[in-house]
Amino acid sequence: MAFLFGAMASTLLLDRTTWDLVLDASGNIAVASEPYSTVQDVASAIRVFAGECYYDTSKGLPYMRLILGRSQSAGVFRTQAEQAALTVPNVTAAKCVITAISAQRQLSGTIFLSLSDGTTQNVGF
Numbered sequence: 034m035a036f037l038f039g040a041m042a043s044t045l046l047l048d049r050t051t052w053d054l055v056l057d058a059s060g061n062i063a064v065a066s067e068p069y070s071t072v073q074d075v076a077s078a079i080r081v082f083a084g085e086c087y088y089d090t091s092k093g094l095p096y097m098r099l100i101l102g103r104s105q106s107a108g109v110f111r112t113q114a115e116q117a118a119l120t121v122p123n124v125t126a127a128k129c130v131i132t133a134i135s136a137q138r139q140l141s142g143t144i145f146l147s148l149s150d151g152t153t154q155n156v157g158f
Contacts, residue, residue: 044070052080071123072154075146078117079158092120107131107140114144114158123149 046055046063057063065073081093094113100106111129118127126147133141146154 043067044074047073047077067123068148068150068152068154071121071148072146072156074121075118075124075127075144076156076158078121079114079144081117093117106138107134110140118144118146125149 046065055063083093086092131142
């Protein structure tokens, strides 16, 4: 994933359901290019727990410390998700909108992104 290794124009393509590697038509590991690669890298950045990223333990959201099992975690998640999105190359602005919190405390929403090329993208969670 590009956000782990610095600015890259592409990233390994991940299956949207399993979040596992995907093969291309030739059987090679598939690569995603802009702008999808940036959107996928934002989604990856938000999935990382603080300290989980082997090559840079400063990356990730403080799920265990501030988010999971906390009564005010939606607001903390929103802020942390926006900050994580801004660490991804080519992202110039990020706005996290939480649309629902289920009875099981599962958040749903969208992160709206502005990219350095002037386009906008979004990623759901």
